[in-house]
Amino acid sequence: MLKKILSPGALAATLAIAAPSLAHHSFAMFDQTKVVNLRGTISSYRWVNPHVSLFVEVQEGPVKHGVWAVELTSPGNLTRLGWSRQSLKVGDKVDIEVNPLRDGALGGGFRKATILSTGQVLQARLVEIEKPGG
Template sequence: MKILTFFGCIFLSTHLIAHHSTTVNFERAVSPLEGTIKSLKIVNPHCSFVLEVINDDGVSEEWLVEMLAKNALERQGFDFDALQAGLMIKLQGRLGYRPNTIYFVEIELPDGTIIENPGPLR
C-alpha cells in the first residue's frame, strides 16, 4: 500500500507542476499580434488582459493575454500604469494551445516604448 501511495503522490505532483508550465500551455515560437487592450485583470495568481484584434477577415476577435502573478511582476519592477484599457499595442507572445490565448513576451506601446516580460519564462 505504501508503494501505491508513493507512486500516486509522484503522479499527482507532476500534474500540478505541469499546470503552471508554459511549455505545456504555450508554443515555443513567438508570434505577433496587434490590437487594443479591452480590459485588464491585475491579480494573483495570474495577471491577464483581453486584447481586441481585427483578424485577416476584418472580424474582431478577443485574445486572452496571460502574464505572471501580480506579486512576481511587482518584484521585477513591472509598470502596471503603462497598460490601460483602450491602448493600441503591438504584442509579441507565445501562442497558447487553447484558441485565442497567448503568453506575453514583449509589448510595444504607441510611443515606441518596449515593455518586456520580466520573468524567466520569456
C-alpha cells in the same frame, strides 16, 4: 505496522493534491517555438495572482481577428521587472508578441508589448534567451 501503511498513503495523497498545482504552472500549452505579433486594443486587464492576464481586441493584421487572451507571469514577478498595476490600462493600443496556444485558440503567453501612444516597451521575461543564428 500501521505507521508503514499510512506513510505511503500520506505520500500518495500529498502528490495527488500537488499535481494540479504543478500542472497549472506549466507553459506546455504555449508553442514556444512560434511568435505571433498582435496589434490591438486592450479590452480587459487583470492584475491578480497567480497570473496577470489581459484581453486584446485584434481587428487588423494577418492573425485571426477577435479577442486574444494573453497570460503573463505573477504580479510579484512583474513588479520585480519594474511593472506596476498602472503599466497597462484598458483602451491602450498595443503591439504584443505572444507564444500562441498550441490548440489554435485566440490566446498566448506574453513575451513583450509596445504601447503605441508612448513607444514604451514592456517585457515579462527575466532573461531573454537568444536562439542560435538569430
